[in-house]
Amino acid sequence: MWHRLRILVLLLILASVGLETWRAHSRTSAWNRTLHVGLYPVAADDSPATARYLQSLEAESFQEIETWLQEQARAYGQGQVEPIDIWLAPALRELPPLPPRQADMLAAAGWSLKLRWWAREHSHIGRLKPDIRLFVLYHDPERTPALPPSTGLERGKIGLIHAFASRAQAAQNAVVITHELLHTFGATDKYDLATLQPFHPQGYAEPERVPLYPQRYAEIMGGRTPLGPDQAEIPAGLRQTLIGPATAREVGLLPPSP
Template sequence: MWKNIRIAILLLILLVVIINNWRDQNQNWDRPIVVLLHPINADGLSSTQNYIQHLQSPSFLEVKTYLEQQSGNYRQPIHVILKLGRTLTDQPPKVPNAASILNVMWWSLKFRFYAWRQRISADQPTSVTLYLNYYDPQHVNELKHSTALEKGRIGTVNLFASNKQNSQNNIVLTHELLHAFGATDKYNLQTGQPLFPIGYAKPEQQPLYPQKQAELMAGRLPVSDQQNRMPESLKQTIINALTAQEVGWSK
């Protein structure tokens, strides 16, 4: 009898996992998309803490407006709600430098456990939870790679604690947010150069360079076949047809 009960419990857990994974990979865009943002003082500096204390939801309004406008290009109206959540003290596990399959799997499990531990009932249901790791640019010149998981709908995003960087921070945040909905990177992982044609905003442009906009999931604006630069804001980026298809805005 107890054996049958244990088997039934395991089957129930498996069913819940399957249903959750299916939901994660089949977003219903007709429902409001609620994104919970948890700021984290990742470098422990008082300057970073001061920046976080002055963060407000309107700081991320650009992300909401951008996504709603871009989805409209594919006749998929969406409603995005960005909620600024509690400031957390515990940091997410660091993304492994050696990206072996085992390392990535172990990190993924640790990250999901971290997200589970941070959640409280007051957070209410969300579509995606992003952990925003802030660093003072006076002390950190280059940020490590951010990442997000489609299965689990969580992401760890490294950002600069500077008002001057807010616009570019929003590019990184939106890039990772779309990863959580299934969008793939469209740049060369070794060089960072956008992939042609899928990583170009206008691959049909003649002459091809310089491109005036960047594809969001490429993250960089190509100025030649070997050079690129960071867009200044989301206004200098677009979401192309392939990315729209990956996240479910089009067929």
């Protein structure tokens, strides 16, 4: 009796977790209502320049991401409703749990659970409850010239993003933030992890372009603009990026392939 009851309870928990994940996915892939994205700035170091930069941030600083996503959605016949509205949260005083340095599946899964647990403390901005939460760790570029990799989790709809506390880097920060945001929508990476070279065709903004090189844009999940089969450059800003058809299918802007 107890045995059966325990199984029943477990099944119920699994079903509700599954249902919540499915609901969250169908919310982000429907494109028929505005999703609220909470952006939580965090100082990654104690540099006065970082602190000043955090103070200078305002919701307007992220407007270009909202506009870009709406333009991309429109290019696929969606975007009648503004896809996202970014809410800027007050800067957090504590760092989120950081991912393990080693590429270890089990450690990564454990970290993702830890992050989701930690993020429960930050489920609201005032009385508002965002659909997606992006924790953006700002680094003083003088102290950290190369940033650690950023992460976006579809489960839990959380991004942990490393960015530069510098106005000159704001346009590139926007590309990284948008890339991780799209991971929370279910988009996958489309580049070679070892060489960082985008995969053809799925990681190309214009995979059918003749001649193929140089590409004019970077596919947002491909990450870089291919200039040749073994050469690619980081886009300077969102203006130089697109959502390609493969990503569009993953996030629901195009029907899934048959």
